[in-house]
Amino acid sequence: MIGGKMFYFLFVIGAIYALFTFWFAVTSYQEKALRAAFLGTLFFGLMAGLLAFYAWLHETGRLEGSLLWNLQVFATLGLALFTLFLFLPTGRNKRALAGTKGMSAGPAENFNQKDTVFNIAHVGGFGPKVGRQRWALQSRDPFGGIFWTLVMGLRGQVDGKISSEKTTLSARENTKRIKETARGLGADLVGITTLKEDLTYSQSFSYEESKLETGPPVTVPVELRHKYVIVLGKEMDYQKIQATLTPENEASVGEVGKTYYGVAQIACALSSYIRQLGFPARAHHLRNEQIFQVPHAVDAGLGEQGRFNYLITPRFGPRVRLSSVTTALDLDEDHPVDLGVQDFCSYCKLCEINCPPQAITGEKGSVRGYTKWIQDPQKCFLFWVSAANTFACSQCLKVCPWNKPDHFVHRVGFWAARRSFLSRRVLYWLHVLFYGRKYSWQRLPHQEEAELPPETSGWKR
DSSP: OHHHHHHHHHHHHHHHHHHHHHHHHHHHHHTTOHHHHHHHHHHHHHHHHHHHHHHHHHHTTTTOSHHHHHHHHHHHHHHHHHHHHHHSOBSOOTTGGGGGGGGBOSSOOOEEGGGSHHHHHHTTTTOHHHHHHHHHHHTTSHHHHHHHHHHHHTGGGSOOOOOSSOOOOOHHHHHHHHHHHHHHHTOSEEEEEEOOGGGBEEEEEOTTTSOTTTOOOOEEEOOOOOOEEEEEEEEOOHHHHTTTTSTTHHHHHHHHHHHHHHHHHHHHHHHHHHHHTTSOEEEEBTTBOOBOHHHHHHHTTSOEEOTTSSEEBTTTBTOEEEEEEEEOSOOOOOOOOOOSHHHHHHHOOHHHHHOTTOOEEEEEEEETTEEEEEEOHHHHHHHHTSSTTOTTOOHHHHHOTTOOOSOHHHHHHHHHHHHBHHHHHHHHHHHHHHHOSOOOOOOOOOOSOOOOOGGGTTSOO
């Protein structure tokens, strides 16, 4: 009697694992992940064969011996415990639930926007050729070029006139309305937190006033008196991001530009909507932002900051672009989340290993008062402008195990990884097995020197 129950338990659990593997294989074919699809099919075949053999042993009475009995007992206990610990909430990180406060490493330091590598390049800090090439490269891809230019066109749409009639709704009602409006405008993710002064630029950089290629940089003090930040996220297409640093690289460049433009539009429209409610609001997007987007997104509960310093979200992994709206409208805050990312990134080094210029370091350190993995932005940027297909390189996003389409099999895996120390290890090794550890990439040489895009035509030279 006990032997029969043990047989059915093992068979049912084994069948569930086998069916999940089959589902994974089918999903991988749909995602064009051929290695994962092939190995998934192979493993499903092996598991189905073992289950059939096990059923045959049971039906023919060959499981009665003491050795096979002990093996079944061992297998039952082992599989039961393994399955249990895949989903038990073990190894949770309470510091993650504190958001950026949990990353604090001492007194925070403000940052001048002119000191980002992009703005250093704009005024010739890496030499006039590098500064010029940064803008020229974006015009090579017809989609990337137009979207980067369109985002620049939204620089002047971040603020505007405030209606004299104020809404009288409660914070809860305001929050519901704002989130519904943001999603209606096209946002895939929306979160709310308070504005952090030390995560706000001390000075804002002016593209128009700073002399292109030679400088000097022109900045103005940032004076944001808003209380809340509405952080907005928009998903990038999985297949297009997978094309980064391949002969089809233009698809990924265009997708990055399109998503930045889309999320910038949402921020500008949402800020205008809030001003119509009678409250100050300013949009912050790629070409005109006064705050650090990722740390505020962490505090708004959209995800955690990964080893490569991008935001990793539970639904889309790192495959998102961000914008935000700061406002004085009374809102309810969201809370930071623990996805297990800090633990996962501590031993998964796929972004570090596969970063072409080796710009991602292996250790955490203190950066302006916050503990995080240190990245060399200069190495990263100089690689971007080194070849015809490296502009907007997304290799670190491409190789991240959290970068998967929003399909059932991946949702189950990431849900388990959020809860369990063991699941995170299993997820990493399964990724290495099915997708590989090293990703090939190709650098395409410059064919010619492209002209500067239209957006730079009115700037100082």
